[in-house]
Amino acid sequence: MSTTQRLGRAYATREIDELRRSMAAHGASPLQIAAVISAIQQVPLRAALRLALGLTQQAVADLYNQRWPSTRPKTGKNVGYWEQWQGPGSPPSTSTREPSYTDLLRLADLYDCRLEDLLTGPPLAAEAVGAIRAITDEASAGSDEGDITKRRTLLQSGLYAAAAGFLPDARTxxxxxxxxxxxxxxxxxxxxxxxxxxxxxxxxxxxxxxxxxxxxxxxxxxxxxxxxxxxxxxxxxxxxxxxxxxxxxxxxxxxxxxxxxxxxxxxxxxDAPLTASILSLMSNQAAGTGNPAEAIDLADAARRSARSAPPLVRSLIAARACLAHAADGDTDTFNRTRDDAFTLFNLGMDHTEPVPSWAYYISETELEAIVGRGMVTLARRTSSTRPQQGLLQDATRLLAGRALTDDPDYDRSGLRHSAWLALAHARAREPERAVLATRAALRRAPSVRSLRGDQLLRSVRGELAGLSDKREVGDTTRMLDQYLSSTSV
The missing domain is CATH 1.20.1050 (Glutathione S-transferase Yfyf (Class Pi); Chain A, domain 2)
Incomplete structure (x- = not known):
C-alpha cells in the first residue's frame, strides 16, 4: 500500500473533540467521524475510532477488562501499543505490540465496528482527503492556527467525502x-x-x-x-x-x-460474503498454527459477516468453522456446525440464488473434504478409543471423494486431502488403505510443491513407521523418504 503525507499540522485534542461533537450533531456515525480523523491525523482507524468515541486509552482498557476479566488485565499502554502497530511483518519497536485477532475482535465489539475497520490504516482512510484538498488549502490559508469555523466546514465536508466510497488518491x-x-x-x-x-x-x-x-x-x-x-x-x-x-x-x-x-x-x-470468506481463511490459518481460541473468534466473525450471503456461501463458511472447533476439541459444537454446513448446502442446491464468481468451487465434495479434515483433527483430540475410531471412519468416507479423484483442476486440494486421508487410515490402523492414499498424494506432490502438503506427508511418514511389516508399507515409506529428502521439511 502506498503512503500518504500528513495533511497540514496535527490537530489538538480540543479540536478533535470539537470535530467529534460537531459531526455527531450532524448525524455522523463514530465510524464516519473516525475516517476523517484518520485522514487528517494520519493515524490508523484503531486510534481514530477511539478518538471518535471520546475515549482515552485507559478508558478503553477499563471497558475491555470489565467485559473480559483476566488475571492479566489490559492497560492503557496495551491499547497504545496496538494503535501504533503497523501490521504483520512490521519492524519490531519498543512502542508497538501486535494485537491478536481475539484482541482486535474484542475492540471491534467495544467500538461497534467490524474487524476489517480496525485493520484500516491511514492510507485507505486518506482516500477521502484528495476529494477535499482544495477546501483544505483554503481553510489553512488564513493563518497557521487556522479558523475553527473554517476547519469545522472542512471536516464536515470530509465526512461526506470519506463516506462516499473507495476514491482514488489525488496526491499520486x-x-x-x-x-x-x-x-x-x-x-x-x-x-x-x-x-x-x-x-x-x-x-x-x-x-x-x-x-x-x-x-x-x-x-x-x-x-x-x-x-x-x-x-x-x-x-x-x-x-x-x-x-x-x-x-x-x-x-x-x-x-x-x-x-x-x-x-x-x-x-x-x-462485499460482506467476500469478507466472510477471508475471515474464515484467517480462522483456518489460526487453527492450523496452534491458536484455536483465535480461530473460533475469527470463525464467529466470518459467520456474522455471512448472515446475508447465499446459502451455498454460508455452507462453506460453516464447514471452515468446523476446523476451528476441531482444533479446540469441542465435539458438540463441531457436530452442530457440521450439520449446519450440509443443511445450508442442501438449501442452496434447492434454490437458484446465484453465488459470487469466487465461490465457483463450492460443492458437496469440497465441504465433505473440509469437514473430514476436521474429523481427523478432532479424533486426535479425543482420548476415548471408540469415539476416536468412529471419527476416523467417518473422516475416511468424507475425504475419499476429493482425495482419490484425479482432477488436475484441483491438484493442490487433491494433494492435501490425500495426505489427510492417509493420516486417517494410518491412525485407524488400516495399512493397505493408508498406502493407497499416500501414493495418491505422492503422485501429485512433485507438481504442486506445497510446504503444508509436505508437512502432512511428513506426519504420514511418522504414522506409517511401525504400522505394519508388510512389503507395501515398507515400499511406500521408502518412497516417502525419497520424496521428503528433496523438500525443505
Missing part, C-alpha cells in the same frame, strides 16, 4: 481511465489467478504482482463508483488468493498481511 501521479474492457481484463486475471492456485503451480509472486497492479489502479486511475467497487472486489479476491498461497508455502506473516489487505479491499467493495 495521475493514471488513466478504467474502462469496461480494462475492468473485464482485471476480472479475467482474477479468475486465472484462482485457477493457478487450484492447480498448485507455485505462481505466488505472479498473483501478488497482479494484486499490486490493481491496488495502484485504485489509487491512481479514475473511475465511477460502481467501477471502483468492482476493482476493490477484484483486489480483495487477489489478496485472498495470495494470502492462501503464502499460507500454503508456510509464510504465515505474509499470509496475514495479504488477508488483512483483502479485508480492507472487501470493505471498500462493500
Amino acid at each position: 501521479e495521475p493514471g488513466g481511465r478504467v474502462t469496461v474492457p480494462v475492468l473485464d481484463l482485471v476480472a479475467t486475471t482474477v479468475r486465472h489467478a484462482q485457477r493457478l492456485d487450484d492447480r498448485g503451480s507455485g505462481a505466488r509472486a505472479y498473483v501478488a504482482d497482479q494484486a499490486s497492479v490493481v491496488d495502484r489502479m485504485l489509487r491512481r486511475d479514475t473511475y465511477d463508483t460502481a467501477t471502483g467497487q468492482a476493482l476493490a472486489a477484484c483486489l480483495a479476491q487477489l489478496s485472498q488468493t495470495t494470502g492462501f498461497m503464502f499460507y500454503d508455502a508456510g509464510l504465515d506473516p505474509g499470509a496475514r498481511r495479504w488477508y488483512q489487505a483483502g479485508l480492507r479491499a472487501a470493505k471498500a467493495a462493500d
